[in-house]
Amino acid sequence: DSGVTQTPKHLITATGQRVTLRCSPRSGDLSVYWYQQSLDQGLQFLIQYYNGEERAKGNILERFSAQQFPDLHSELNLSSLELGDSALYFCASSVLAGDGNEQFFGPGTRLTVL
Amino acid sequence: GIQVEQSPPDLILQEGANSTLRCNFSDSVNNLQWFHQNPWGQLINLFYIPSGTKQNGRLSATTVATERYSLLYISSSQTTDSGVYFCAVETWNRDDKIIFGKGTRLHILP
Numbered sequence: 001d002s003g004v005t006q007t008p009k010h011l012i013t014a015t016g017q018r019v020t021l022r023c024s025p026r027s028g029d030l031s032v033y034w035y036q037q038s039l040d041q042g043l044q045f046l047i048q049y050y051n052g053e054e055r056a057k058g059n060i061l062e063r064f065s066a067q068q069f070p071d072l073h074s075e076l077n078l079s080s081l082e083l084g085d086s087a088l089y090f091c092a093s094s095v096l097a098g099d100g101n102e103q104f105f106g107p108g109t110r111l112t113v114l
Numbered sequence: 115g116i117q118v119e120q121s122p123p124d125l126i127l128q129e130g131a132n133s134t135l136r137c138n139f140s141d142s143v144n145n146l147q148w149f150h151q152n153p154w155g156q157l158i159n160l161f162y163i164p165s166g167t168k169q170n171g172r173l174s175a176t177t178v179a180t181e182r183y184s185l186l187y188i189s190s191s192q193t194t195d196s197g198v199y200f201c202a203v204e205t206w207n208r209d210d211k212i213i214f215g216k217g218t219r220l221h222i223l224p
Contacts, residue, residue: 002159033212043200043214056211088155102147103212105157 003027004106006091012112018079021109025072025093031055032074033094033103034066038087049074081113116141116205120215127191128223135186135218137201145204146177148186151217152197160186160199191222 003026013019025032034046036059045058049068060066063081068074078085088110092103117140127133137146148160161168161175163184168175172192177184188195198217205213 042216043202045212045214048211058211090157101145102159102162104159105149108155108157110155 002104002106004091004093004104006089006106006109008109009107010110010112012114013081014114015081015083017081017113018077019081019111021076021078021089021091021111023074023076023091023093023106025074025091026104029093029095029104030072031094031096031101032068032072033092034060034074034076035090035092035105036087037090037108038084043090046076078111083113086111086113116143116203116213118201118203118213118215120199120201120218122218123216124219124221126221126223129191129193131191131222132187132189133191133220135188135199135201135220137184137186137203137215139182139184139201139203141182141205143179143182143203143205145212146184147202148175148184149200149202150195150197151200157200188220191220193222193224196220196222 005024007022030051033048037043046060048056066076088108090108092105094101094103119138121136150158163177165179172189174187200217201215
């Protein structure tokens with residue numbers, strides 16, 4: 001158990017809908033990262049927050065957004081869902097924002113868009 | 115951006131065998147991690163190893179940053195070692211942030 005929690009574990013929804021994925025980092029970690037794992041694209045970095053502020057952006061679509069709240073939990077919002085958004089979404093956390101620190105991953109949320 | 119290549123892509127071994135997995139990267143990195151994704155999808159940290167050598171039980175890893183590669187050694191393989199092994203690097207380039215290789219799929223036969 002990494003100490004990072006994600007809810008829900010599974011989510012099934014329809015095209016065009018909007019969903020919210022939630023992540024609670026390990027106690028003491030200030031940074032939260034979101035990743036998408038799909039069969040064709042592999043594991044891709046989406047976005048990072050540090051202590052409530054966006055720190056880095058990766059391959060995140062404009063239909064997706066995220067935020068980190070004062071209690072440090074984070075939410076990833078996916079809207080206007082398409083079939084291709086079906087994937088495993090991971091959250092990770094680390095202590096620092098700076099380069100070079102170890103990330104610990106949550107169990108993931110499996111999203112299926114029908 | 116930086117390229118991360120893992121080899122071999124697939125590996126099938128008998129229980130008890132040893133294996134070496136390789137991760138090559140095309141630019142300087144300030145962080146490198148090895149992960150094991152088990153058959154249930156969980157990503158498990160194995161090593162945080164931007165340079166040097168570390169050992170943890172039957173597993174060890176070596177990163178030679180100047181030559182831009184890292185090796186993961188698994189000795190006396192067990193069926194529970196099956197899964198996909200990923201190498202992930204973090205760069206100084208903020209646009210890259212963290213990049214995962216495509217992984218090595220390891221299948222240990224009983």
